Amino acid sequence: MILKKTQLLLLASILVLGVSCKQNAKKENSTATDSTATEAAAPEKKPEVKKVKVAMESKSDSNVSGNVVFKEENGKVTMTAVFDGLNPGDHAIHLHEKADCSAADGSSAGGHWNPTFEKHGKWGDAEGYHKGDIGNFSADENGNGTITFETDQWCIGCGDEKKDILGKAVIVHQGTDDFTSQPSGAAGSRISCGGVIQ
Ligand SMILES: [Cu+2]
Numbered sequence: 401m402i403l404k405k406t407q408l409l410l411l412a413s414i415l416v417l418g419v420s421c422k423q424n425a426k427k428e429n430s431t432a433t434d435s436t437a438t439e440a441a442a443p444e445k446k447p448e449v450k451k452v453k454v455a456m457e458s459k460s461d462s463n464v465s466g467n468v469v470f471k472e473e474n475g476k477v478t479m480t481a482v483f484d485g486l487n488p489g490d491h492a493i494h495l496h497e498k499a500d501c502s503a504a505d506g507s508s509a510g511g512h513w514n515p516t517f518e519k520h521g522k523w524g525d526a527e528g529y530h531k532g533d534i535g536n537f538s539a540d541e542n543g544n545g546t547i548t549f550e551t552d553q554w555c556i557g558c559g560d561e562k563k564d565i566l567g568k569a570v571i572v573h574q575g576t577d578d579f580t581s582q583p584s585g586a587a588g589s590r591i592s593c594g595g596v597i598q
Pocket residue numbers: 492493494495496512571572573584587
């Protein structure tokens with residue numbers, strides 16, 4: 401009898417252990433299912449990408465056409481500009497203060513965009529530069545030119561007047577920016593203009 405009781409106890413405890421293991425396994429399963437369901441229901445966390453495409457108009461009787469794409473991603477704005485109809489050689493490109501290209505000579509776009517009230521210069525110069533001082537780029541013998549530029553000092557529509565490029569204009573000049581002449585680098589006439597507007 402004593403032996404039988406021990407055997408019964410053993411059997412009973414094995415049974416209890418077995419059942420509790422199964423219950424644990426069930427719990428784990430259902431927890432896993434729940435978390436998967438929650439993830440699927442939550443909105444996807446894609447990095448936000450803002451983009452503006454600017455169609456450039458010819459100005460000052462030039463034949464320049466092209467487009468400029470601004471893209472903001474991870475706190476940086478990348479500009480990709482493509483032009484044709486340029487005179488071969490170097491040309492200045494800037495952001496000017498107003499998205500108004502109505503004047504035949506592009507003068508309606510105003511001066512260089514300079515929200516930090518610094519002097520004109522080469523981008524990154526310790527002595528100062530305008531937030532619109534992109535620089536120069538080259539056109540080949542066929543009059544085609546491209547330039548890419550990237551900075552975390554611009555934004556697209558963030559509302560910070562020291563960074564926001566919306567409402568400004570892209571201007572391409574006939575000549576080159578010497579980075580020293582004030583207030584605009586003596587880059588000559590404005591041969592292409594495009595407003596940065598959404
Ligand atoms: Cu300019």
